[in-house]
Amino acid sequence: MKHVLAILVEDKPGVLTRVAGLFSRRGFNIDNIAVGETVTPGISRMTVTVECSETIVEQVTKQLHKLVNVVKVSNLSNQPSVMRELMLLKVHAEVGNRSDIQQIVETFRGKVVDVSPDSMIVEVTGNEEKLEAIKLLLEHFGIKEIACTGKVALLRGSKVTRES
Amino acid sequence: MKIRKIKGAAMVLEALREEGVDQVFGFPGGAVLPLYNQLYDSPLKHLLVRHEQAAVHAADGYARVTGKPGVVFATSGPGATNLVTGIATAYMDSVPLVLITGQVASGFIGTDAFQEADITGITLPITKHNYLVKDAAELPETLSEAFYLASTGRCGPVLIDIPKDIFDQEAPFAYSVHCDISGYKPTYVGHMGQISRAVRAIKNAKRPVIFGGGGLIRSGASAELTRFAREAKIPVTLSLMGLGAYPGSEELFLGMPGMHGSVAANYALTESDLIIAMGVRFDDRVTGKLETFACDAKIIHIDIDPAEIGKNINIDIPIVGDVRLVLEAILERMKAPNTEAWLKKIDTWKKQYPLPDGGKMVNGCLKPQAVIRMLSDKFGPGTIVATDVGQHQMWSAQHFSITEPRTFLSSGGLGTMGYGFPAAIGAKVAMPDRKVLCITGDGSFQMNIQELATAAQYNLDVKIAVINNSCLGMVRQWQELFYDKRYSCTTLNVNPDFEKVAEAFGVKGLRAENEDEAAGAINVALETRGPVLINFVVEQEENVFPMVAPNHPIQEIITGGD
Ligand SMILES: Cc1ncc(C[n+]2csc(CCOP(=O)(O)OP(=O)(O)O)c2C)c(N)n1
Numbered sequence: 001m002k003h004v005l006a007i008l009v010e011d012k013p014g015v016l017t018r019v020a021g022l023f024s025r026r027g028f029n030i031d032n033i034a035v036g037e038t039v040t041p042g043i044s045r046m047t048v049t050v051e052c053s054e055t056i057v058e059q060v061t062k063q064l065h066k067l068v069n070v071v072k073v074s075n076l077s078n079q080p081s082v083m084r085e086l087m088l089l090k091v092h093a094e095v096g097n098r099s100d101i102q103q104i105v106e107t108f109r110g111k112v113v114d115v116s117p118d119s120m121i122v123e124v125t126g127n128e129e130k131l132e133a134i135k136l137l138l139e140h141f142g143i144k145e146i147a148c149t150g151k152v153a154l155l156r157g158s159k160v161t162r163e164s
Numbered sequence: 165m166k167i168r169k170i171k172g173a174a175m176v177l178e179a180l181r182e183e184g185v186d187q188v189f190g191f192p193g194g195a196v197l198p199l200y201n202q203l204y205d206s207p208l209k210h211l212l213v214r215h216e217q218a219a220v221h222a223a224d225g226y227a228r229v230t231g232k233p234g235v236v237f238a239t240s241g242p243g244a245t246n247l248v249t250g251i252a253t254a255y256m257d258s259v260p261l262v263l264i265t266g267q268v269a270s271g272f273i274g275t276d277a278f279q280e281a282d283i284t285g286i287t288l289p290i291t292k293h294n295y296l297v298k299d300a301a302e303l304p305e306t307l308s309e310a311f312y313l314a315s316t317g318r319c320g321p322v323l324i325d326i327p328k329d330i331f332d333q334e335a336p337f338a339y340s341v342h343c344d345i346s347g348y349k350p351t352y353v354g355h356m357g358q359i360s361r362a363v364r365a366i367k368n369a370k371r372p373v374i375f376g377g378g379g380l381i382r383s384g385a386s387a388e389l390t391r392f393a394r395e396a397k398i399p400v401t402l403s404l405m406g407l408g409a410y411p412g413s414e415e416l417f418l419g420m421p422g423m424h425g426s427v428a429a430n431y432a433l434t435e436s437d438l439i440i441a442m443g444v445r446f447d448d449r450v451t452g453k454l455e456t457f458a459c460d461a462k463i464i465h466i467d468i469d470p471a472e473i474g475k476n477i478n479i480d481i482p483i484v485g486d487v488r489l490v491l492e493a494i495l496e497r498m499k500a501p502n503t504e505a506w507l508k509k510i511d512t513w514k515k516q517y518p519l520p521d522g523g524k525m526v527n528g529c530l531k532p533q534a535v536i537r538m539l540s541d542k543f544g545p546g547t548i549v550a551t552d553v554g555q556h557q558m559w560s561a562q563h564f565s566i567t568e569p570r571t572f573l574s575s576g577g578l579g580t581m582g583y584g585f586p587a588a589i590g591a592k593v594a595m596p597d598r599k600v601l602c603i604t605g606d607g608s609f610q611m612n613i614q615e616l617a618t619a620a621q622y623n624l625d626v627k628i629a630v631i632n633n634s635c636l637g638m639v640r641q642w643q644e645l646f647y648d649k650r651y652s653c654t655t656l657n658v659n660p661d662f663e664k665v666a667e668a669f670g671v672k673g674l675r676a677e678n679e680d681e682a683a684g685a686i687n688v689a690l691e692t693r694g695p696v697l698i699n700f701v702v703e704q705e706e707n708v709f710p711m712v713a714p715n716h717p718i719q720e721i722i723t724g725g726d
Contacts, residue, residue: 018288067347071346
């Protein structure tokens with residue numbers, strides 16, 4: 001199953017390499033990864049999605065804890081949480097089908113953020129299924145390029161994932 | 165109070181003084197010139213090796229016998245990359261080391277400058293942690309963190325890479341040996357609930373076995389273990405890394421388990437209903453085929469590293485903590501189980517399957533096992549033994565009587581040929597009053613043979629026993645047993661005369677081809693102050709038994725008797 005881990009790390013040089021290296025070294029496959037700031041200066045949050053069993057994810061978590069720059073690891077898949085990814089799609093678009101595309105984008109509450117004579121850039125956020133669904137629909141028009149952030153996630157409610 | 169400003173190089177030496185380090189191991193070069201220049205006026209002792217790999221192994225030997233972190237200096241580029249095998253060796257066996265490498269000057273980093281190598285990148289997976297210092301102002305905290313990390317929790321090597329200009333840069337120096345690292349909080353005291361469960365399981369066990377490893381030695385738990393085993397009347401088996409944690413001379417001792425373990429130890433684990441594992445990591449050399457390992461046993465696993473618990477094998481009662489402290493807590497509450505019948509059964513196994521001793525000499529050739537036993541008898545208890553890797557290592561583990569912790573040094577996890585001799589040198593430097601013996605093979609010894617020069621230079625009283633079978637014996641054994649005797653690249657029939665090589669380095673060299681010569685040579689070695697090498701020419705085709713084929717159940721034992 002897919003596990004989404006929120007990893008709080010000290011903002012030190014090489015910390016991304018340390019975390020990513022640990023995954024590859026121990027043979028754990030990273031699906032995607034996103035890194036950004038937190039409310040605490042000096043602490044970054046990495047959101048890593050891994051596809052593995054419950055036992056493996058436990059081992060991953062323990063190994064992550066052993067990295068000196070890792071302050072906290074929390075598995076958000078086991079708890080109610082909001083998960084989002086952002087995807088930019090450059091879609092083949094001509095005068096004749098722009099409004100069709102526009103309609104699909106609106107249904108998915110996305111945005112058209114750039115238009116050129118033969119293409120449009122569409123921005124959508126959502127969970128994996130939603131992004132997969134719109135991608136499938138837009139493929140019909142021809143997708144020229146995709147850029148995607150990794151998944152980010154927060155626990156629902158007032159509970160937070162904090163460094164201490 | 166005004167904090168004084170000093171140079172980076174001076175900071176390194178000041179920090180070592182604050183940490184109580186009086187001995188380092190190393191080899192100079194361009195990027196560490198400022199450090200060696202500072203060393204010139206310092207009381208700090210520096211052992212000059214002939215290859216940086218040997219510096220790490222020596223520091224490792226020093227650390228294993230003292231429990232204190234071993235310290236290494238090396239230059240950038242090739243100096244640093246030469247450390248890699250030593251660092252990986254120490255990492256696998258959880259040995260505390262602090263390694264200081266020089267780096268090209270800050271402005272040159274990333275330009276493929278002369279002797280630049282990204283040593284923090286290279287050693288990332290084989291260090292507990294590492295640092296590239298960007299400013300001398302970071303040095304005091306970095307050094308203090310490095311010592312703290314190396315020597316607490318599950319110990320390990322920590323590397324600090326220091327660009328040449330940082331050694332010359334001045335910055336304020338205030339040092340504290342205590343530090344607080346937010347992402348690093350080892351657990352020492354075991355969970356009381358888990359300890360109670362363990363106590364209950366021990367009380368109810370019918371066929372319990374203690375299975376101990378290197379963690380016992382690192383935590384100094386020998387006395388507690390010995391009391392525990394004696395009071396609870398539970399037999400003890402120790403992994404290679406654990407040897408010495410429990411006296412090998414005790415009635416309850418079963419020897420090593422696993423691939424070259426004793427039959428009694430492997431049968432005991434297999435039939436056990438409770439394994440009390442402490443400071444071990446269930447390595448494949450011990451467990452054999454995982455699916456068939458100790459199927460009937462409940463397992464208690466005590467370890468300081470939570471990631472070891474449940475890594476290879478499912479654990480019923482996990483206890484994260486320092487083995488010594490956890491054992492103390494267990495001892496306070498323990499009720500001994502009734503193990504009478506079980507011990508009787510074990511005793512029959514012990515009697516029925518004693519360790520094969522190699523039997524009689526064939527064609528007048530020395531038996532390696534007999535040489536090890538002779539060394540054990542003549543050197544006596546308390547000798548520090550450092551082995552290399554191969555058959556001689558296993559024979560040493562089986563036949564040398566190891567009765568004290570921190571007296572058996574061997575590369576267990578990585579299995580590094582070339583470890584033994586420099587480790588023996590480090591041990592001797594740490595314990596000048598102890599007898600130190602390196603038991604090595606003709607293959608392994610040639611991996612760090614240049615250190616004869618170091619032993620000669622410092623007149624180190626290290627005795628070297630080369631168990632010379634003119635082949636890479638352990639590999640040859642696998643070829644004999646599993647590859648149809650196709651001896652591909654394992655015959656060393658162009659070996660040098662080791663005793664002459666030794667003499668050329670200024671080290672006394674002796675040769676022994678039969679039991680009388682062996683006894684005579686050992687006597688001479690013991691009477692000589694300073695390094696002595698004995699070239700024991702032994703039977704080539706001797707194999708290490710018992711043996712469990714790799715990834716086979718550990719109860720499927722080849723005893724080699726027939
Ligand atoms: C650095 C390194 N290279 C290769 C090996 C693989 N290896 C394991 S044991 C062995 C043979 C060792 O020969 P020797 O030192 O003569 O000891 P013996 O087995 O004959 O006692 C080899 C090549 C190793 N363990 N370490």
